[in-house]
Amino acid sequence: MRYVVIDRGDPYSKELVERFHELAADKGFIRDDHEPEKVISIGGDGTMLHAFHKFTDRVSDISFVGVHTGHLGFFADWQAHELEELVEVMSTSEPSYVRYPLVDIELETPMGKTNYTAVNEFTLKGVDGTLVAQIDINNELFEMFRGDGIVISTPSGSTAYNKSVGGAVIHPSISSLQIAEIASINNRVYRTLGSSVVLPQHHHCDIISKKEQRLLLTVDHLSIQRNDIQSVRCRVSDRKVCFARYRPFPFWNRVREAFMGYEVK
Numbered sequence: 320m321r322y323v324v325i326d327r328g329d330p331y332s333k334e335l336v337e338r339f340h341e342l343a344a345d346k347g348f349i350r351d352d353h354e355p356e357k358v359i360s361i362g363g364d365g366t367m368l369h370a371f372h373k374f375t376d377r378v379s380d381i382s383f384v385g386v387h388t389g390h391l392g393f394f395a396d397w398q399a400h401e402l403e404e405l406v407e408v409m410s411t412s413e414p415s416y417v418r419y420p421l422v423d424i425e426l427e428t429p430m431g432k433t434n435y436t437a438v439n440e441f442t443l444k445g446v447d448g449t450l451v452a453q454i455d456i457n458n459e460l461f462e463m464f465r466g467d468g469i470v471i472s473t474p475s476g477s478t479a480y481n482k483s484v485g486g487a488v489i490h491p492s493i494s495s496l497q498i499a500e501i502a503s504i505n506n507r508v509y510r511t512l513g514s515s516v517v518l519p520q521h522h523h524c525d526i527i528s529k530k531e532q533r534l535l536l537t538v539d540h541l542s543i544q545r546n547d548i549q550s551v552r553c554r555v556s557d558r559k560v561c562f563a564r565y566r567p568f569p570f571w572n573r574v575r576e577a578f579m580g581y582e583v584k
């Protein structure tokens with residue numbers, strides 16, 4: 320089994336990485352930084368986002384395993400003290416693979432089109448003031464938006480930024496994307512729905528810039544600032560991100576443990 324480990328960069332995560340390599344060597348696993356089959360993330364959910372973006376091009380060929388150094392995360396099934404157990408099950412059993420939807424973004428500027436893929440979400444915000452944008456769904460005008468910004472999230476990202484702005488939590492088995500507003504202004508000129516909207520796999524939406532404005536585009540933890548964005552097209556990706564599960568940890572249990580803070584035995 321060829322693997323790579325991506326860590327948060329703090330001393331504790333680095334120590335765990337060394338330990339993982341020792342344990343993995345004993346089992347005959349092969350370190351491969353370029354063409355791994357398994358990507359192990361050690362740190363937080365943010366570390367998994369980094370791991371994903373490092374291998375976006377190979378996302379169809381690899382599966383991810385998360386080890387959390389703090390509390391259990393949305394992308395991490397294992398805790399730091401369980402490293403031995405993890406390597407043991409990795410060497411003796413076949414995992415089940417779960418596949419979560421991604422969102423593809425096509426950014427259009429006078430320079431051309433650029434594509435990105437998000438695991439959590441993509442956001443568009445004004446840099447100097449409000450974002451002024453037209454939102455089309457399936458090539459038809461849906462609403463005129465004026466406000467702080469728009470969050471377009473995947474189901475697995477629905478528990479992140481999307482949730483902070485009042486979006487719904489969506490089960491990752493539902494191939495969809497969610498459009499949520501960040502502080503929209505509502506008056507006679509700018510009128511938005513107010514609630515978030517969930518689009519199915521074969522729909523798309525365009526966010527069209529309606530004035531000359533500096534915009535901040537974020538894709539997960541990455542951010543890009545530009546003054547020439549014409550529009551952004553978003554759709555549910557044809558590709559999915561794959562997680563290798565060596566023991567069950569249902570999505571709703573993660574939600575309960577992360578937000579309600581208790582485990583049910």
Ligand code: NAP
Nearest residue numbers: 363364365366392393439440475476478479480483539540
């Ligand atoms: P960060 O500011 O360190 O992380 C923000 C928090 O979001 C961390 O507690 C992180 O967990 C958690 N998180 C990440 N993915 C999640 C998911 N799918 N479900 C639930 N919680 C999740 O930044 P970061 O670690 O680079 O993560 C980037 C993410 O931060 C973005 O994708 C966005 O979702 C989120 N964010 C949220 C807000 C907000 O809620 N107002 C604002 C900006 C960005 P860990 O501590 O385990 O890493």
Ligand code: MN
Nearest residue numbers: 363364365366
């Ligand atoms: Mn983080």
